[in-house]
Amino acid sequence: DQQVKQNSPSLSVQEGRISILNCDYTNSMFDYFLWYKKYPAEGPTFLISISSIKDKNEDGRFTVFLNKSAKHLSLHIVPSQPGDSAVYFCAASDRGGADGLTFGKGTHLIIQP
């Protein structure tokens, strides 16, 4: 059973506009959430994280929003740039547990010129 779901396998956005990537989770014990970015033939790169005590975390063009009641988080990229084209993985963890990170299947973001 998938505990972290990214329901959009791909997303196409015009350069300069906002990209919104979504992630849903089912495990109510998750209390730490991360986004990773991955280019082909490279390892994932940590992008941004959020703890469950917050509902928003911002880092430059990247903002992650967490809605605990809906078990939903989203990553906003504003403005989108060509270099943002990559696969984005959502990950979650129970920091009191021992299972490490649980990853979603990823969303391929394509930024069109």
Add this chain to the structure above:
Amino acid sequence: DVKVTQSSRYLVKRTGEKVFLECVQDMDHENMFWYRQDPGLGLRLIYFSYDVKMKEKGDIPEGYSVSREKKERFSLILESASTNQTSMYLCASSFQGLARADTQYFGPGTRLTVL
């Protein structure tokens, strides 16, 4: 800057061969992980280790084993490679903070092809 290195970027092996994938991290992290990434399946955890000589099975350990003799090095072993083990293998490490679930830092990956 966290650095996680993997011994090979690309590897081609034959069915039945024993395969060693090596991973080294230079940040004195306690935790180390091995994942495989396949299209449409995301990242799946094979094994992880939270201390030297310690290992834990992940979600898909079958056909794999691991070794952690030193803190900085975590090896993934395919005892008898099969074609369904063709994949991108990713190593990661993390600092053992509050629990075993802190931010993980990944190596560049090894693209393994088993013929």
